[in-house]
Amino acid sequence: MSKERNVRTLDEYMRYDVREKVKSIVESFPSEDRLRSTKVEKALRSWTMGEVVNNNEEVEGYLLDVRYDGRLNRAVAFIVREDGRMARWIDRTDHRPYFLTSATPEDLQRLGLSSEDSERILQMDIVSKFHSIRREKVRLTKIIVNDPLAVRRLRSILGDKGFKFWEADIRYHHNYIFDNLLVPGMRYRAGKRMERVGWDIDPTFLSSVMSITAGESKEYSDMAKELAFLFEQRPPRVKRAAIDVEVYTPEAGKVPDPAKAPYPVVSIALADNEGRVKVLALYREKVKLGGEIPKEVTEVEIFDSERAMLLELMRELERYPVVLTFNGDAFDLPYLYNRMLSLGIEDLYIPIEVHEDMITFRHSLHVDLHKFFSIKALQVYAFGGSYRELRLDSVAEVLLGVGKVKLDEIVSRVSLSKLIEYNARDAMITRDLTTFSNDLVWNLIIMVMRISKLGLEDVTRHQVSAWIRGLMNWEHRRRGWLIPSREELSAGEARSRAMIKDKRYRGAIVLNPPTGLFFNVAVLDYASLYPSIVKNWNLSYETIENPRCGERKKIPEVGYEVCTDIRGITSEIVGLLREFRVKIYKKRAKDSSLPEEQRRWYDTVQSALKVYINASYGVFGNEAFPFYSLPVAESVTAIGRTVLTDTLRVASERSLYIIYGDTDSIFVWDPKKEDLEFLVKYVADMYGLELELDKKFKVVLFGGLKKNYIGVTEKGEVVIKGMVGKKSSTPEFIKNEFKKVVQVLGELEDPESAYRVLEKIRERLLEMYKKVKNRGYTLDELAIRVMLSKDPEKYKKTTPQHVKAARMLQAEGINVTRGNIISYVKTKDSVGVKPVSLAKLSEVDVSKYVEHMRTTFEQMLESFGLEWEEITGQRSLDKILGSHE
DNA sequence: AAATTCGCGTCAGATT
DNA sequence: AATCTGACGCGAA
Numbered sequence: 001m002s003k004e005r006n007v008r009t010l011d012e013y014m015r016y017d018v019r020e021k022v023k024s025i026v027e028s029f030p031s032e033d034r035l036r037s038t039k040v041e042k043a044l045r046s047w048t049m050g051e052v053v054n055n056n057e058e059v060e061g062y063l064l065d066v067r068y069d070g071r072l073n074r075a076v077a078f079i080v081r082e083d084g085r086m087a088r089w090i091d092r093t094d095h096r097p098y099f100l101t102s103a104t105p106e107d108l109q110r111l112g113l114s115s116e117d118s119e120r121i122l123q124m125d126i127v128s129k130f131h132s133i134r135r136e137k138v139r140l141t142k143i144i145v146n147d148p149l150a151v152r153r154l155r156s157i158l159g160d161k162g163f164k165f166w167e168a169d170i171r172y173h174h175n176y177i178f179d180n181l182l183v184p185g186m187r188y189r190a191g192k193r194m195e196r197v198g199w200d201i202d203p204t205f206l207s208s209v210m211s212i213t214a215g216e217s218k219e220y221s222d223m224a225k226e227l228a229f230l231f232e233q234r235p236p237r238v239k240r241a242a243i244d245v246e247v248y249t250p251e252a253g254k255v256p257d258p259a260k261a262p263y264p265v266v267s268i269a270l271a272d273n274e275g276r277v278k279v280l281a282l283y284r285e286k287v288k289l290g291g292e293i294p295k296e297v298t299e300v301e302i303f304d305s306e307r308a309m310l311l312e313l314m315r316e317l318e319r320y321p322v323v324l325t326f327n328g329d330a331f332d333l334p335y336l337y338n339r340m341l342s343l344g345i346e347d348l349y350i351p352i353e354v355h356e357d358m359i360t361f362r363h364s365l366h367v368d369l370h371k372f373f374s375i376k377a378l379q380v381y382a383f384g385g386s387y388r389e390l391r392l393d394s395v396a397e398v399l400l401g402v403g404k405v406k407l408d409e410i411v412s413r414v415s416l417s418k419l420i421e422y423n424a425r426d427a428m429i430t431r432d433l434t435t436f437s438n439d440l441v442w443n444l445i446i447m448v449m450r451i452s453k454l455g456l457e458d459v460t461r462h463q464v465s466a467w468i469r470g471l472m473n474w475e476h477r478r479r480g481w482l483i484p485s486r487e488e489l490s491a492g493e494a495r496s497r498a499m500i501k502d503k504r505y506r507g508a509i510v511l512n513p514p515t516g517l518f519f520n521v522a523v524l525d526y527a528s529l530y531p532s533i534v535k536n537w538n539l540s541y542e543t544i545e546n547p548r549c550g551e552r553k554k555i556p557e558v559g560y561e562v563c564t565d566i567r568g569i570t571s572e573i574v575g576l577l578r579e580f581r582v583k584i585y586k587k588r589a590k591d592s593s594l595p596e597e598q599r600r601w602y603d604t605v606q607s608a609l610k611v612y613i614n615a616s617y618g619v620f621g622n623e624a625f626p627f628y629s630l631p632v633a634e635s636v637t638a639i640g641r642t643v644l645t646d647t648l649r650v651a652s653e654r655s656l657y658i659i660y661g662d663t664d665s666i667f668v669w670d671p672k673k674e675d676l677e678f679l680v681k682y683v684a685d686m687y688g689l690e691l692e693l694d695k696k697f698k699v700v701l702f703g704g705l706k707k708n709y710i711g712v713t714e715k716g717e718v719v720i721k722g723m724v725g726k727k728s729s730t731p732e733f734i735k736n737e738f739k740k741v742v743q744v745l746g747e748l749e750d751p752e753s754a755y756r757v758l759e760k761i762r763e764r765l766l767e768m769y770k771k772v773k774n775r776g777y778t779l780d781e782l783a784i785r786v787m788l789s790k791d792p793e794k795y796k797k798t799t800p801q802h803v804k805a806a807r808m809l810q811a812e813g814i815n816v817t818r819g820n821i822i823s824y825v826k827t828k829d830s831v832g833v834k835p836v837s838l839a840k841l842s843e844v845d846v847s848k849y850v851e852h853m854r855t856t857f858e859q860m861l862e863s864f865g866l867e868w869e870e871i872t873g874q875r876s877l878d879k880i881l882g883s884h885e
Numbered sequence: 886a887a888a889t890t891c892g893c894g895t896c897a898g899a900t901t
Numbered sequence: 902a903a904t905c906t907g908a909c910g911c912g913a914a
Contacts, residue, residue, distance in 0.1 A: 357886085376887090376888080377888070462886080462887095463886070463887060463888080464888060465886090465887070465888060466886085466887095468888085498890070498891090499890075499891060499892090500890070500891065500892085503889090503890060503891085504889095504890090505889090505890080506890080506891095507889070507890030507891060508889095508890065508891070509891095510891060510892070530889095614888085615888050615889090616888085617888075617889070618888025618889040618890090619888045619889085620888085620889090621888070621889050621890085622887070622888055622889075623887095624886070624887055624888095625887090625888075633888095633889070636889095637889085637890075662891085663890090663891085705892085705893070706891080706892055706893080707891075707892055707893070708892085708893075722892080722893070724893085724894070727894090797897090797898090798896075798897045798898070799896095799897075800895085800896065800897075801895085801896070801897095855894075855895090859893095
């Protein structure tokens with residue numbers, strides 16, 4: 001199939017250059033000031049602004065974000081319409097930035113503000129808010145100002161004079177969302193104001209939701225009702241394009257500085273979620289055209305002018321409400337922006353907005369997937385820790401199972417067709433990261449937007465604490481509660497001592513496991529223990545150590561007092577999210593009577609909830625979190641310890657033999673069913689917690705080390721925890737052999753079978769020995785892969801091996817930064833390490849690898865009560881080692 | 886801008 | 902030269 005190749009010269013291109021058209025319109029107005037007028041706005045909208053909804057028009061669609069527009073000095077809602085276009089609805093309610101203060105209007109008068117500062121104040125109102133800690137209504141002055149920056153200025157003036165202020169550090173566009181109780185990701189009709197549309201719910205479903213709130217407060221059931229809508233409304237399918245930019249570089253491995261944008265952009269690929277893949281490429285005389293272009297690439301345009309190419313890209317992007325990149329904040333977008341500036345394109349005509357920590361488009365939203373996939377809570381709870389390195393090809397390989405197109409030469413010298421193929425592939429992969437498994441990632445983002453009340457651009461750029469903060473702030477506003485200031489939250493000294501130095505408070509208990517093989521082991525755990533504790537013990541910043549409490553009870557071990565007369569807000573929020581997940585959506589995700597598509601959505605709902613729930617304890621122990629409360633965090637772990645200890649006590653009274661336990665789990669050796677049932681009932685009655693049977697192991701191997709065991713389930717499935725043989729940094733050949741040996745463990749049936757299994761293991765290990773000795777493994781298999789947690793030059797105290805290797809790479813001119821995984825091998829020279837890419841097999845220090853093998857397998861052999869030498873045979877070991885010493 | 890603590894193995898570098 | 906301690910990375914929960 002021959003590809004239609006559209007080669008266009010600059011002259012031809014300029015005939016429909018929208019930029020020129022826009023320019024002429026702008027020039028017809030007398031002064032720059034007039035640019036703010038509606039007429040010019042309208043004229044510019046298709047190019048520099050995107051579509052703006054007229055004052056008398058209504059727009060309906062999904063709210064994806066809210067932004068403060070500095071030129072309009074108003075909040076702007078980004079609403080994606082049915083036809084797939086992004087509409088920008090400018091606030092018509094005259095909402096303005098503000099903050100709250102203890103200073104009265106008279107106080108302000110007396111202060112004698114400068115005329116400039118006075119002008120910044122539009123209005124002062126006396127407002128009444130509920131103070132959650134003081135448990136009473138308070139009257140405060142609401143200072144309404146003309147500009148978000150004025151909040152910062154006035155707050156510092158008032159602060160200097162000793163007045164208190166609240167809610168002054170909430171970003172304006174967030175205030176807009178919270179005050180209007182908007183839910184990003186949901187459907188709205190925007191006319192005079194934003195109205196909810198299509199928030200429908202099945203009445204029988206709603207009543208089943210309400211049943212989980214039985215016996216709870218009014219606030220609790222109100223929240224439940226609100227949330228149910230968010231989980232039930234199907235996610236919008238939004239048109240989006242991924243782009244990827246290729247830049248000429250004179251040297252391989254050197255990424256040009258986007259702030260300077262010194263070299264030409266040679267190719268840009270765009271891949272949308274409707275199958276369109278377009279590449280815009282620059283014609284260069286010295287570059288071969290090359291051969292065929294893959295079928296997936298639907299359009300190619302070759303330009304002889306870089307400027308025209310970039311402008312055409314901007315025009316193309318205007319059709320998309322959402323643009324995806326991988327690393328666009330740090331590279332692609334600033335490069336495009338600065339490159340266009342240096343090519344003489346005026347700022348006004350570049351529809352890119354540069355912000356402090358992000359960069360986006362004037363008329364559409366930008367999702368930088370590099371930022372999104374670096375959200376740690378997602379890595380762990382949504383993607384199971386599957387990818388380690390935050391590079392496009394690493395993430396894509398794990399999640400999509402595809403690799404990059406291999407280039408034999410650097411981008412600058414490869415043939416044009418090859419460059420197009422390579423470029424297109426990256427854009428497609430970027431797009432696919434949001435579309436795979438039926439839009440899994442996109443739907444997850446939408447769900448998190450709805451729970452957190454943050455827009456698309458915030459949700460995809462901030463860690464889980466920002467998500468939880470958003471939800472907390474929104475709920476405070478909904479209730480008419482004052483958002484407390486940091487000083488009002490009780491911090492104080494920790495009352496428990498951590499086990500590890502440099503930690504602030506004590507965490508969980510880990511029992512010391514025995515050594516040996518244990519047949520028939522039941523593993524029980526408390527269903528989401530920490531969130532349940534937060535709920536059952538009414539833990540919240542305003543219910544702990546609050547002198548205004550009516551009734552109270554003491555928290556064990558740490559002795560904090562918690563209110564029992566009024567429900568705490570965090571306790572209610574965390575409790576509710578947990579109930580939704582456990583009682584409704586986990587079940588519905590597996591309900592085979594529901595259509596497939598619906599089940600998948602419910603699975604996304606429950607996994608979004610999971611991320612929230614699992615992070616909801618940790619954030620309270622994080623000082624940067626606005627609702628940071630050491631007593632809350634400390635109480636959670638203290639209660640956890642007490643519950644576990646007490647469960648152990650009751651278990652031993654029933655003659656249950658507990659061999660191990662960690663935080664929220666207990667391993668019971670050969671239990672009687674009725675004893676387990678007793679224990680479960682005890683925990684439910686005593687603490688209101690659900691102790692559940694998590695797994696049944698045919699056999700568990702313990703080597704006497706905490707967080708370290710191998711379990712074989714009844715199906716012969718092997719569960720490995722903490723062992724060196726499983727760690728990502730362990731050389732591949734050891735991991736592979738370890739996997740094989742562990743498979744043999746699956747054959748363990750009873751104590752007698754252990755001998756047969758051991759014999760097999762011994763054979764495997766000996767074989768492996770010989771192979772290492774003969775250098776039978778490749779360099780890649782021998783590589784130790786460790787991540788640089790900081791830039792190489794930032795290691796001051798010691799120089800770990802992977803840093804040594806990293807510096808050797810730097811010396812070769814290879815760019816190495818924080819987050820890179822360094823592959824190195826151990827060598828016989830005085831340094832002892834070398835990056836894989838620079839090493840030869842003959843340089844490898846075999847004895848070091850033998851040691852590595854020894855520790856790996858000793859962790860396992862320990863449980864058999866055996867030493868390494870015993871299983872491998874002392875004599876043969878000596879022979880093998882001897883030949884290398 | 887950032888969820889927490891507990892625990893293991895490896896190595897660097899200092900101390901004896 | 903042997904031993905101890907802390908930094909570091911990775912994992913469990």
